[in-house]
Amino acid sequence: MITNYQVKGMTCGHCVSAVSAELAALDGVTEVQVDLASGRVTVTSAGPLDTGDVRAAVDEAGYDLVEA
Template sequence: MSSCCAPDGGCGTGAGASTTVTAVVDGTATVYRVSGMTCGHCETAISTSVGALDGVLGVDVDVAGGLVTVTAAGAPDDSAVAAAVGDAGYELTGRA
């Protein structure tokens, strides 16, 4: 597991902080704790990876709080969310 972030918490890609917001209509929101996020690139990587899962309607990433809120059409598949977070280079440590 690796990310773009340097050990000092800086972004190794030089990317600035960004905000990715996905509009959500109706669904079930589940909040997860994720470790290793430090910058806007982390936010984008997780939003893209988790957002590509079937049934996911929206993803909200709180880098500072270490939280990822996934809104899905039904109950989210925790193992699929964990795999998507892992594929992005981070670790899902459980539900918040």
């Protein structure tokens, strides 16, 4: 399953690494791709992800998940 999210506040490669690492740690996530320029994050997972879990992971990395 592929899900796209919008993340606010990322400005550099470290930001990308932090968000990627937190999201990759979620159960079922198999791949995370981050487009720094647009703030778009594409998450591939075995099944649907709980938006609250995604929000918590992005928050833990220090950024904000934008409502779709």
